[in-house]
Amino acid sequence: MEAKQELKILFWISAVFAAVFFLPIESARFMTAVDATLDLAKWYAREHVILCLLPAFFIAGVISVFVSQASVLRYFGANAKKWLAYSVAALSGTILAVCSCTILPLFSSIHKRGAGLGPAIAFLYSGPAINILAIILTARILGIEMGIARTIGAVAFSIIIGVAMSLIYRKEEKAKREEQMNIELPPEKRPVWQTAFHFFTLVLILVFANWGSPAGDDQTSAWYYIWAYKWYITGFFSLMLAFSLVFILKIKWYWVLAGVVATVISALTASSPLVPMLVGIAALSLITLNDKSDDENKEWTISTWGFAKQILPLLAIGVVIAGFLLGSTHDGRTIPGIIPGEWIAWLVGGNSVFSNLFASIVGAFMYFATLTEVPILQGLIASGMGKGPALALLLAGPSLSLPNMLVIREVLGTQKTAVYVGLVIIMATISGLAYGAFF
Numbered sequence: 001m002e003a004k005q006e007l008k009i010l011f012w013i014s015a016v017f018a019a020v021f022f023l024p025i026e027s028a029r030f031m032t033a034v035d036a037t038l039d040l041a042k043w044y045a046r047e048h049v050i051l052c053l054l055p056a057f058f059i060a061g062v063i064s065v066f067v068s069q070a071s072v073l074r075y076f077g078a079n080a081k082k083w084l085a086y087s088v089a090a091l092s093g094t095i096l097a098v099c100s101c102t103i104l105p106l107f108s109s110i111h112k113r114g115a116g117l118g119p120a121i122a123f124l125y126s127g128p129a130i131n132i133l134a135i136i137l138t139a140r141i142l143g144i145e146m147g148i149a150r151t152i153g154a155v156a157f158s159i160i161i162g163v164a165m166s167l168i169y170r171k172e173e174k175a176k177r178e179e180q181m182n183i184e185l186p187p188e189k190r191p192v193w194q195t196a197f198h199f200f201t202l203v204l205i206l207v208f209a210n211w212g213s214p215a216g217d218d219q220t221s222a223w224y225y226i227w228a229y230k231w232y233i234t235g236f237f238s239l240m241l242a243f244s245l246v247f248i249l250k251i252k253w254y255w256v257l258a259g260v261v262a263t264v265i266s267a268l269t270a271s272s273p274l275v276p277m278l279v280g281i282a283a284l285s286l287i288t289l290n291d292k293s294d295d296e297n298k299e300w301t302i303s304t305w306g307f308a309k310q311i312l313p314l315l316a317i318g319v320v321i322a323g324f325l326l327g328s329t330h331d332g333r334t335i336p337g338i339i340p341g342e343w344i345a346w347l348v349g350g351n352s353v354f355s356n357l358f359a360s361i362v363g364a365f366m367y368f369a370t371l372t373e374v375p376i377l378q379g380l381i382a383s384g385m386g387k388g389p390a391l392a393l394l395l396a397g398p399s400l401s402l403p404n405m406l407v408i409r410e411v412l413g414t415q416k417t418a419v420y421v422g423l424v425i426i427m428a429t430i431s432g433l434a435y436g437a438f439f
Contacts, residue, residue, distance in 0.1 A: 029336075029338060029340075030338065032335060032336055033323075033324050033325075033327070033336070033337045033338040034324070035335055036323050036324065036327040036328040036335035036336060036337050037320055037323035037324040037328075037337075038323075039323070039328040039335050040319060040322070040323035040327075040328035040335075040367075041316075041319055041320060041323060043328065044319050044367075046274070048101070048102075049312075050274050050277050050278060050281075051209050051210050051273075051274070051277060052101075052102045052206070052210055053101065053102055053105075053308075053311075053312070053315075054277075054281050054308075055202060055205055055206040055209065055281075056102045056103075056104075056105050056106060056206060057105050057304045057305075057307045057308050057311075058202055058281075058284070058300075058301075058304050059105070059106060059199065059202045059203060059206065060105035060106050060108065060109040060303075060304065060307045061109075061300045061301065061303040061304035061307065062195075062198060062199050062202060062300065063106065063109035063110055063113065063199075064109045064112065064113065064303040064307075065296050065299050065300045065303050066195050066198065066199070066296065066300065067113070067195060067199065076088070076089065076110055076114075076115035076116060076119040076120065076123070080116065080119070082118075085116065085118070085119035085122075086118070086119060086122055086158075086159050086162060086163070088119075089119045089120070089122035089123040089126060089158065089162065090122050090126050090130070090155055090158040090159050090162075091126070091130070091155075092123050092126050092127055092130075101311075101315055101367075101401065101403055101404055101407075102127075102128075102206075103123075103124060103127035103128055104311055104315075104404060104407045104408070104411075105307040105308075105311055106123075106127065107120060107123060107124040107127070107408075107411070108307060108310070108311070108407075108411050109307070110123065111411055111412075114176075116166065116173060116176065116177075117162075117165050117166055117169055117172070117173055117176075117416075118162040118163055118165055118166030118173070119162060120162075121158075121161060121162045121165045121166075121420060122158040122159055122161070122162030123158075124399075124408070124420075125154075125157060125158040125161055125162070125399045125424070126154065126155070126158035126399075127399075128398045128399045129154035129157065129158065129395070129398055129399045130151070130154045130155060130158070135147055135150055135151050135154075138150050138374055138394065142374065142377060142381070142390070145439060146387070146390070146391065146394075149391055149431075149435050150391065150394050150395065153391065153394075153395050153431050154395065157395060157424070157427055157428075157431075160427065161420070161423045161424060161427065164423055165416070165419065165420060165423070168419060169416070189296075190248065194244075194248045195248075197240075197244060197248065198241075198244045198248055198249070201237055201240045201241045201244055202241065204237045205234055205237045205238060205241065208226070208230050208233045208234045208237065209230070209231075209234045209273075209277065211226055211227050211230045212227065213227050231267075231273055235267070238260075238263070238280060239260070241284075242256050242257075242259070242260050245284075245287065249288075249291075249294065249296075249297050250293050250294060251287055251288070251291050251293065251297060252291075252293075255287050255290075255291075256287060258283070259280070259283030259284065259286075259287055260283075262279055262283055263276050263279050263280040263283060264276075266279040284301075285301050285304075288300055288301040289301050289302075310407070310410060311407050314403065314406040314407045314410065315403040315406075315407065316403075317403070317406065319367060319403055321402055322365065322366060322367045322401065322402045322403065323337065323367075324337055324338055325337050325338055325339055325365075326339060326362070326365070326366045326367075327339075329376050346384070348362075348380070348385045348386065348389040348390075348393075349384045349385060349386055349389075350386050351386045351387075351388040351389070351432075351433065351436030351437065353429070353433065355386060355388070355389045356388050356389050356392045356428075356429045356432035356433050356436070357392075357425070357429045358389070359385075359389035359390070359392040359393040359396075359428075359432065360392045360393065360395075360396040360424075360425045360426075360428040360429045360432065361396075361425055362393065362397075363392065363393035363394070363395075363396035363397030363400070363428070364396045364397065364400040364401075364405075364421060364424060364425055364428075365400070365401065365402045365405075366397060366401060366402075367401040367402065367403060367404075368397050368398050368401065373393075373394060373397050373398050377390050377393065377394065380393075386436055387435065387436055387439050388432040388433055388434075388435050388436020388437070388439075389432055389436070390432075391428075391431060391432045391435045391436075392428040392429055392431060392432030393428075393432075395424075395427070395428040395431055395432075396424050396425055396428035399424065400421060400424055405417060405421060408420065
């Protein structure tokens with residue numbers, strides 16, 4: 001046994017040494033892929049973690065701690081009315097302007113609270129896919145027919161894939177239904193409207209903090225005005241959160257006031273909006289962790305930390321791999337990965353089964369931040385990508401990514417994750433073929 005362990009150690013030492021020894025640093029493409037990896041990781045850390053993921057972790061913590069299991073089971077549970085469960089799950093993306101990674105803590109939270117597999121999967125897909133901002137941008141830049149096709153496809157996908165997963169694992173779902181029928185649920189601790197107010201205040205902070213700039217130079221649209229004043233709007237909802245902390249969670253008002261003052265000072269003195277966001281998150285964490293009036297307030301931040309511990313390392317690994325293989329595309333710049341971009345454009349021309357399948361697979365593994373899929377596709381279409389593969393990538397890409405898959409595997413297991421990814425790829429391929437045949 002000892003000899004086997006020593007051989008294992010020798011193997012890994014040799015493998016790491018060989019990998020370093022034969023690093024192809026003389027290859028321009030390899031070094032460009034390294035640059036793309038670092039660029040994507042840096043951009044992800046600056047633009048996505050603080051503004052998207054950290055608020056999302058706190059929202060997931062709200063679901064985990066303050067949203068009663070009775071409420072989750074009523075709307076998403078295995079015994080919930082199917083039309084209600086799937087309707088709520090499928091339309092959630094119109095509220096949550098999130099990407100494939102930001103949805104993960106929310107999905108993990110409702111799954112742990114007892115949501116049925118089908119509605120939970122519908123929620124997981126719809127959150128990034130039916131982003132109303134992305135659909136408007138798609139129609140505006142890629143054409144109204146593409147925007148309509150994306151909308152119909154995303155809503156249909158979330159329901160069909162959710163139902164399919166529920167049917168495939170119907171034995172497990174049947175056991176869950178029977179188990180939930182015998183659960184004796186405690187009464188609600190506070191009125192539902194109070195929990196909803198607290199929850200949606202956090203959701204609106206997430207939405208407006210990440211509101212993207214409008215395409216082109218149009219300065220007359222409502223979208224532009226919301227973007228121009230988004231930090232004032234975010235600040236308003238942050239004050240609503242402070243109100244919720246005092247009057248709903250019953251945290252001492254002078255603690256909350258101190259957190260508000262610190263956040264406002266940082267907003268007035270800092271050059272980046274990331275600073276007041278970090279100060280506000282730190283203040284919220286300290287306030288809740290030190291609150292002695294209600295154990296749930298402390299548990300909220302502890303639960304939030306639990307989601308962060310589970311998800312952030314896997315996302316980091318996924319972002320590094322995706323950046324190295326597929327490159328970094330954001331803010332109007334593109335750094336190619338180790339896989340040449342022209343190969344992808346060449347492989348997804350026309351409307352063959354292969355081109356649609358390939359577009360679906362690439363979209364599924366590539367990471368798209370919210371709204372970035374549209375300009376990326378605009379460039380690919382200009383390079384010869386067919387309209388069918390473009391829709392296939394739109395339907396598979398925003399809802400999946402390699403980082404996303406790694407986390408889903410932790411929540412659902414390898415088999416269910418593989419089935420879910422396979423269903424998304426197959427349906428995206430079929431949809432792309434159909435759309436390409438008509439357009």
